[in-house]
Amino acid sequence: MRDTDESPDAGDISARLLVWYDRHARVMPWRVGPAERRAGQRPDPYRVWLSEIMLQQTTVAAVRDYFRRFTERWPDVEALAAAPDADVMAEWAGLGYYARARNLLKGARAVVALHGGRFPGTRDGLLSLPGVGPYTAAAVASIAFDEPATVVDGNVERVVSRLFAVETPLPAAKPELTRLAATLTPQERPGDHAQAMMDLGATICTPRKPVCSLCPLRPDCEGHRAGLEAELPRKAPKAEKPVREGRLWIAVRADGAVLLETRPERGMLGGMLGWPGTDWDRSGGPAGAPLEADWRETGVEVRHTFTHFHLRLEVLVAQVAEAALPARGSFVPRADFRPAALPTLMRKGWSVAAAAIRHPTGEERLA
């Protein structure tokens, strides 16, 4: 029996975490490290906001180059707000969750039009921006404005569920995890605390095989004490992904121009450039080819898996005359066509079509 409770309180946990962060903070282009921070350097709210939008459901590794290109091209919120929609969507292509890019522009324009080009300096103010939810608002408020807001992302959920041995499965456990995370948020250095929690989750308290031997919070961790660290957080089982099918029409004009269309704002790949195609509900779909031509089956299927379904698209190609008049989409001159401006699914379609055009089958060569 102990006559004193030796389990550390929340302040001790955060203090220990910050000591670890001072030594191990990862370097990121949008981050002001703990040392620079102490020297008085402040992060630019625009860069923090942009990075946090990009980081939603997306790995740091995937974000790095996109962040660099965006900030080189649009160094501040005024520049971004003034950018044409198509330029921003093309620059976002490949990063996924394209509603983020549409909301990014709306958000930038709101900051300029409604807030004189200054980001709202509080969590509640930030929440009013499109694309900014509870996570992003708390992240920007704490990192850029020193507000002691509690940041809860997937990393924090994992760290907290282990630290307090929360056995309730996600997403039901979310409110409790948020409440527990809030008990750890310090008044001083809340932004570094938030980033430390996320770094810890990303490097030590990882989903599989957490490296407890290197964890600064191991003495405090109930999950580890119970031998449950690898089991937590528990999660509700996921639904099976259905397979959907459809067809893609890729037309190349004699002068090299390619037939593309801008997809509707709503729905999959909303607002992005893509090849005309059928619906993905059933093979063949109701929609006809975007123009009359000698459509050739490539015999190659594009396979792509989204968050909630698998997709298989049959690719058809046609080489058409310069006078061809499409019923859907418009021809983009070859010099202006960059596959990189397409979402990944559509890039795959282009790879198939380009190969089919370069290497027609024997039969077609004879024809």
Next chain:
DNA sequence: AAGACGTGGGA
């Protein structure tokens, strides 16, 4: 309020 919404990398 449950489902829609991308992608690439690792096991």
Next chain:
DNA sequence: TTCCCAAGTCT
């Protein structure tokens, strides 16, 4: 190959 997942938000 297949599955899981990563710094969520919107409707």
